[in-house]
Amino acid sequence: MDCQKLAERLLPGKYPALSFYEEKYPPRALGRDAEVTRLAPSPTGFIHLGNLFVAIANERIAHQSGGVMYLRIEDTDDKRRVDGAVEAVKNALRYFSIRFDEGAEIGGDDTYAPWYQRQRAEIYRAFVKDLVARGKAYPCFCTEEELSALREAQTEAKKITGYYGEYARCRNLTEDEIYRNLDAGKPFVIRLKSEGNAEHKLSFRDEIKGDITVTENDQDVVILKSDGIPTYHFAHAIDDHFMRTTLVIRGEEWLASLPIHLELFSVLGFDRPRYGHNCSLMKQDGETRRKLSKRKDPELSLEFYRQEGYFPRAVRVYMLTLLNSNFEEWYRKNPEKPLEEFPFSVRKMGKSGALFDLDKLNDISKNELSCLSAEEMYAFLKEWADEYGSAEEKKYFENRDYLLKVLNLVMGTGGKKRRKDIMTARQSMTLLSYFFRKGNREDAYRTDAKTKDDILNAFLNTYDCNDDAQVWFSKLKEVASSLGFAAEMRDYKADPGAYKGSVSDVAEVLRIATTGRANTPDLWTVMRILGAEETKKRIREEIGT
Ligand code: GLU
Numbered sequence: 001m002d003c004q005k006l007a008e009r010l011l012p013g014k015y016p017a018l019s020f021y022e023e024k025y026p027p028r029a030l031g032r033d034a035e036v037t038r039l040a041p042s043p044t045g046f047i048h049l050g051n052l053f054v055a056i057a058n059e060r061i062a063h064q065s066g067g068v069m070y071l072r073i074e075d076t077d078d079k080r081r082v083d084g085a086v087e088a089v090k091n092a093l094r095y096f097s098i099r100f101d102e103g104a105e106i107g108g109d110d111t112y113a114p115w116y117q118r119q120r121a122e123i124y125r126a127f128v129k130d131l132v133a134r135g136k137a138y139p140c141f142c143t144e145e146e147l148s149a150l151r152e153a154q155t156e157a158k159k160i161t162g163y164y165g166e167y168a169r170c171r172n173l174t175e176d177e178i179y180r181n182l183d184a185g186k187p188f189v190i191r192l193k194s195e196g197n198a199e200h201k202l203s204f205r206d207e208i209k210g211d212i213t214v215t216e217n218d219q220d221v222v223i224l225k226s227d228g229i230p231t232y233h234f235a236h237a238i239d240d241h242f243m244r245t246t247l248v249i250r251g252e253e254w255l256a257s258l259p260i261h262l263e264l265f266s267v268l269g270f271d272r273p274r275y276g277h278n279c280s281l282m283k284q285d286g287e288t289r290r291k292l293s294k295r296k297d298p299e300l301s302l303e304f305y306r307q308e309g310y311f312p313r314a315v316r317v318y319m320l321t322l323l324n325s326n327f328e329e330w331y332r333k334n335p336e337k338p339l340e341e342f343p344f345s346v347r348k349m350g351k352s353g354a355l356f357d358l359d360k361l362n363d364i365s366k367n368e369l370s371c372l373s374a375e376e377m378y379a380f381l382k383e384w385a386d387e388y389g390s391a392e393e394k395k396y397f398e399n400r401d402y403l404l405k406v407l408n409l410v411m412g413t414g415g416k417k418r419r420k421d422i423m424t425a426r427q428s429m430t431l432l433s434y435f436f437r438k439g440n441r442e443d444a445y446r447t448d449a450k451t452k453d454d455i456l457n458a459f460l461n462t463y464d465c466n467d468d469a470q471v472w473f474s475k476l477k478e479v480a481s482s483l484g485f486a487a488e489m490r491d492y493k494a495d496p497g498a499y500k501g502s503v504s505d506v507a508e509v510l511r512i513a514t515t516g517r518a519n520t521p522d523l524w525t526v527m528r529i530l531g532a533e534e535t536k537k538r539i540r541e542e543i544g545t
Helices: 001-008 018-024 048-064 085-095 117-133 144-156 174-184 232-242 254-270 304-307 312-321 327-334 358-370 376-386 393-394 402-412 425-433 449-462 469-482 489-494 503-515 523-530 532-542
Strands: 036-039 066-069 138-141 190-193 201-206 210-215 222-224 247-249 274-278 281-285 287-292
Touching: 001 117, 001 138, 001 174, 018 117, 036 048, 036 247, 048 066, 048 085, 048 247, 048 274, 048 281, 048 304, 048 312, 085 287, 117 138, 117 190, 117 222, 117 232, 117 254, 138 174, 174 327, 190 254, 201 254, 201 274, 210 254, 222 232, 232 254, 247 254, 254 274, 304 376, 304 425, 312 358, 358 449, 376 393, 376 402, 376 425, 402 425, 402 523, 425 523, 449 469, 449 503, 449 532, 469 503, 503 523, 503 532, 523 532
Parallel strands: 036 066, 247 274
Antiparallel strands: 138 190, 190 222, 201 210, 281 287
């Protein structure tokens, strides 16, 4: 077979010599230990927690080593491409402070561009042409129907499915048959002529999983599709080589394709990057643990965290907790330090499934947000509300001073103990709502209607908005005792049967009357913020209800 001639027929025209690309994309002038890493998502419009999980690892490793992190868009599958997806990827990752140095729509050094695989078609074709010319790849004319019939027959015979060995029909076409098909204008793909043997095991050093055994590839995988665009497998090998990637941290779902990738690097004659396959994010579901699922778990999508208004640093802290086993301890000891100072290490990455627990994230989130100043909280909430808040919630930000006062109270700033009530921006809107309007009563009164009215009337009779906290409270105690409630908690505890309840039950009635809730920050301050008019109006409305 004249492979040279076949290559010319399949991919006619002049392509640059392969050495041209080696010179065009030279090894990077970086320090010896510098790592070049990347995130290489497909523009499907769905960017998920797994992407962020590996993005954080890749970003840390690159920047910690004085290297480079870039963004490549793997758009070889046009059917899955969604408009606006690249913007969505960029925005989602920017929210979590993933800093790319170069890449699609990033700016930065463009030596290794283009960053969209579809724009790199010529490079891939030049290498496919070379493989054909060297007898390492061949055209395949099998139709979709023939391939699915093959799959069915293989499944029936309990064989491994795919295009390999005796099943790789077009591998052994004669020169005549090939040219007859070409002359007849039959569409074709180009397949790798695998030299592997599935009986052979290879030992492989994975940067995360350690020494593992993989089966040699024997599949004649498609490298160039009939539209002249390569498959992901082929494109990624070319790109990781010419973008001079040194380390690929990616999800362990790619482990199954690793044998193909190893063979491609070898047949292309490239040194391959090191790979680390990161464990999947798992979720406890009753008794079992399963992978987070797009269909069942909204928290898999990164959009979820922005819509709910999670504090990005909290998500980052949680991801780092899951990524590096020693992060939690480091963070406990260094709560004030920038997260970038944590010495991230591939060796400390988990080998098997990381349990993702939204409750744990919520706790971290409350903690992180409780460290903000009221001004910082204001800025964070406003940014969220501008994008996701309802028309009513947007109005909360019209009077900055008022909201700052509210936030100081709700967060307990100034006091010794910070409150940890705010978990996400969305949830905080509910928490803050009663400062802006009297909402629905969320908690029911625990006293009967008459006692409630008596308490509210008695309070209104003594209420003076100029009272300081102490006077306010002593008046409340008077109201309590005048209505048969214990003014002192210890008296109530000593003889509960002698009272209708204690002063705290009286306070609860007032709390529900003014805010609709049984739990709020300091009620005296709440009333101060609401102002005398509003406080009285709300209490009056509750009498007789
Ligand atoms: N395009 C693949 C993805 O969507 C990238 C796999 C890899 O990192 O090699 O996840």
